[in-house]
Amino acid sequence: MPSDPLSLLFPYGDWVRTQSHGSAYSLAQSGMPLPESSWLSLHAEQISGYPTAEVLPTLERRVGQLFGVAPERVLTTLGAHGAMDLCARHWLRAGQLAAVEAPAYQALPALLRRSGARTFSLQRTLDSGWVPDPQALADQARRSRHPLHLFLTNPHNPSGTVLDPDILKALALAIEPTGGVLVCNEVYMDFAQPDQRVHAATIVPRAVSISSLTKAYGLGALRTGWLILGEDLADQRVFLQDQALLSYGDPPTASLHASLAALERLPELLAPVRRVEAESRPHFLDWLRDSPSVLSTVPPFGIMAFPRVERVQDTLGLQALLAEEFDVDVVAGEHFGAPGHLRVGCAVPEATMVEGLKRLENGIRAWHERGR
Ligand SMILES: Cc1ncc(COP(=O)(O)O)c(C=O)c1O
Structure with a gap:
């Protein structure tokens, strides 16, 4: 340190x-x-092949199937961190206000700070069950002359609290008049049974859902994450990809193959x-x-x-x-x-x-x- x-x-x-x-x-x-990982073995061409030829689109189709969305709404990223970074680079602007939950996983407010955005902290307290108040966000949005974007986690890191769809919709509604986007990090959602999972991007047209293979599956070393775009944000994919291409190019082919193998055995994992x-x-x-x-x-x-x-x-x-x-x-x-x-x-x-x-x-x- x-x-x-x-x-x-x-x-x-x-x-x-x-x-x-x-x-x-x-x-x-x-x-x-x-986890037990004997299934994680690759051939030479799965390591050195060109990612966009086959494995990258296949992976995005598979992720799309799992979320019930078209592959055009999926972008593969370097972990959930990579996805948050692309969203921050694409949507945040120096000098403009952006909202982030508090308390927060430190990367979220750090991304706002790095972009030069001013921060509105949306408070979550133990006394209110760690559930943020959409009205507090709406009050702030009413005063905003720019798009007010909100970054949060669901489930919440650190408290593990899960926001239900009505709260997510109310938060999205609060920033909608400004043209803001709800960026929802769902990296802890896969601990839930599949029928309990809530994905912001499938219920809110201007939301992004972010996740990865890191937390529930123990496969953070693959550095495979993704973002799912809400219905009204599909046209933003090309700009988010643009940020990725400028920053690091495509994800590594070996990792994409291993991740595709993982996606085929999620329940077992x-x-x-x-x-x-x-x-x-x-x-x-x-x-x-x-x-x-x-x-x-x-x-x-x-x-x-x-x-x-x-x-x-x-x-x-x-x-x-x-x-x-x-x-x-x-x-x-x-x-x-x-x-x-x-x-x-x-x-x-x-x-x-x-x-x-x-x-x-x-x-x-x-x-x-x-x-x-
Ligand atoms: C909220 C949150 N997002 C992302 C990560 C890291 O995820 P990834 O390995 O997919 O980048 C963590 C790790 O602690 C986290 O708590």
């Missing part, structure tokens, strides 16, 4: 790489580990998630509901939550104490702009979860006993 982390655009990214999981009881992860749901998540939910140390919402699915820690403001300090003395990793709320909370995850084996939660409780108690 550089001496002045504030000089980085995205210091959280550096922290995740260098400091987030050195402990034996690591409850800091937001994604699944790499979710087996580790289902195991976590059956074995570790129940302990996690009991703790979120019953621990006197924390107050939390209980996400309907997924592997993380964002409890408020009773009577603790310096959660960065608490995070350090937990790692150093209790061998437990969690993510301090400060990383999301919300001190006083911890992001805790349950994507670990059951015995690790049970012991990790015990240590977490002991660590919070130690913090209080020391009068911190």
Whole structure:
């Protein structure tokens, strides 16, 4: 970590790489580990072939089928991060206001900052179930002389909260008069059962849904993500692709082939998630509901939550104490702009979860006993 982390655009990214999981009881992860991957083998021509000849259009057709949209509304990207970057480059303008949820995965406000846009923070609080108020966005939109675009996550990182279609539609409606676009990062949506999933781009004409193979499938190393354009945004695909071609060209052919193989076995790749749901998540939910140390919402699915820690403001300090003395990793709320909370995850084996939660409780108690 550089001496002045504030000089980085995205210091959280550096922290995740260098400091987030050195402990034996690591409850800091937001994604699944790499699954059994013996099916991941490629021929030479699947590595060195030209991507646009076949595999790229095939992959976009397949993603389109999975979302029930035409391939013209799909663009393959370098992970969900690549998709967010293209949207930011294409839609954000220096000096103009753009909206982003708060608390947020730090990359979202960082993209706004990098573009020179001014930021309107759309507040999400524990007390309102982490659900943003569309009226607050509408009030801001009414004052805007430019398109007001909104960047958010659904499910929400850090809280795991899932917005229902009515809220997404109300948020989109709030910015519609300005010509704004709803950019919805859905990288955590695949933890849900297929019939529970909500995709903004399939219900809102001016929304973009972003996702990837990283979180639920543990295949972040492939760097394959995509964006799905809402009905009224299909004509923007060529401009988003233009940004990608200028920046890095096409995604790597090898990765596209491996990703196509992954898309053919998605239910099978979710087996580790289902195991976590059956074995570790129940302990996690009991703790979120019953621990006197924390107050939390209980996400309907997924592997993380964002409890408020009773009577603790310096959660960065608490995070350090937990790692150093209790061998437990969690993510301090400060990383999301919300001190006083911890992001805790349950994507670990059951015995690790049970012991990790015990240590977490002991660590919070130690913090209080020391009068911190
Ligand atoms: C909201 C969000 N988007 C994207 C990513 C990374 O996704 P990808 O590997 O597809 O770029 C993360 C990782 O933590 C995330 O939390």
